[in-house]
Amino acid sequence: MAEHLHSSTLSASGANQPIPFLTLEQKAAFVFVLLLFIFLGLLIVRCFRILLDPYSSMPSSTWTDYMEKDTFDYRIA
Template sequence: MGSEADHNYIDLDKGFALAFLALLCLFLLAMIVRCARMVIDPYSAIPTLTWQEEQISN
């Protein structure tokens, strides 16, 4: 009886570890895609207001 209870806790911990690993892999994949986009087209990440001249009205 004791070994069955221990086995359930191990499976629960393994499930949490696998879920965390899956989320970590998704986050890593998203960061790879984002960095690749910035390397391919770096100027698309810059807002246009920072490098265009602003109109000053008097």
């Protein structure tokens, strides 16, 4: 009997109240934070890839030109 009385008071009081949704500002903040987490994840992946193989991210022309200059200097001597 007490359960029936309790459930009827809850359903009667909650029937006319709409479910509160997120406001526009809260939705915008949620999307902004989600984009920041995605950006952070991409940066973390990029940093780990650079740490695992640092020479693959560097263009080969920067270090091959330097090596060619060294070999040319050795040819002169």
